[in-house]
Amino acid sequence: MSDRILYYGAASARGLIGTVDGNNVLKDVTVYPAGSFADDWTEITALSGNRILYYGAASARGLIGTINGDNVLKDVTEYPAGSFADDWTQITALSGDRILFYGAASARGLIGIVDDNNVLKDVTPYPAGSFAEDWTQITALSGDRILYYAAASGRGLIGTVDDDNALEDVTEYPAGSFADDWTQITALSGDRILYYAAASARGLIGSVDDENVLRDVKVFPDGSFADDWTNITDLNLHAIL
Numbered sequence: 001m002s003d004r005i006l007y008y009g010a011a012s013a014r015g016l017i018g019t020v021d022g023n024n025v026l027k028d029v030t031v032y033p034a035g036s037f038a039d040d041w042t043e044i045t046a047l048s049g050n051r052i053l054y055y056g057a058a059s060a061r062g063l064i065g066t067i068n069g070d071n072v073l074k075d076v077t078e079y080p081a082g083s084f085a086d087d088w089t090q091i092t093a094l095s096g097d098r099i100l101f102y103g104a105a106s107a108r109g110l111i112g113i114v115d116d117n118n119v120l121k122d123v124t125p126y127p128a129g130s131f132a133e134d135w136t137q138i139t140a141l142s143g144d145r146i147l148y149y150a151a152a153s154g155r156g157l158i159g160t161v162d163d164d165n166a167l168e169d170v171t172e173y174p175a176g177s178f179a180d181d182w183t184q185i186t187a188l189s190g191d192r193i194l195y196y197a198a199a200s201a202r203g204l205i206g207s208v209d210d211e212n213v214l215r216d217v218k219v220f221p222d223g224s225f226a227d228d229w230t231n232i233t234d235l236n237l238h239a240i241l
Helices: none
Strands: 003-009 014-020 026-032 043-047 051-056 061-067 073-079 090-094 098-103 108-114 120-126 137-141 145-150 155-161 167-173 184-188 192-197 202-208 214-220 231-234
Touching (some): 003 043, 043 231, 090 137, 137 184
Antiparallel strands (some): 051 061, 108 120, 137 145, 155 167
């Protein structure tokens, strides 16, 4: 089964749903032209039940929408301006309908939950300084693991989160372990990871094993992607987790 990937470009409010198969072949499937989305979404993450959480930092507003098997998007539950904090720079879904929110400026975080009726609830706050302050991408991996990446140094970390929301650092990747130009990182099925760099429109699919060893699998050279994607998320995320 192919993974579905939602690409979103804030500047034009356009989008695309593509697929990636088991051989790492990418295919465009459904195009959403300019203006199809709001233009203020700064974070987009997939939830269970074919739901998608959209968040706009400037207004601290949000939306949960749905996507069906034909890639038709529908708005379901709106959260008006001020419903969220306005400092979240990364939002990623975890197992058990949990959501990790991270704010780089204060290095604080929060794990919340979302129920089947799209009611959001704060569960575990992490005060300022609980995280490093340089993470630019955070994505959930299989086995309740979390990949943290800092573009400025090309460093990274794989940590874990348990059922009580206790976070633990497991495997550190020192500065220079990663390229420093990745602007989006998302997990794929089969313990694969999609990396994307907007400046060059290049990409990479890598893999991660149970020992947190990362390996490059397929390189997509400069110009392989559009250069305006500001959010990329795998809509099969909960099957991955």
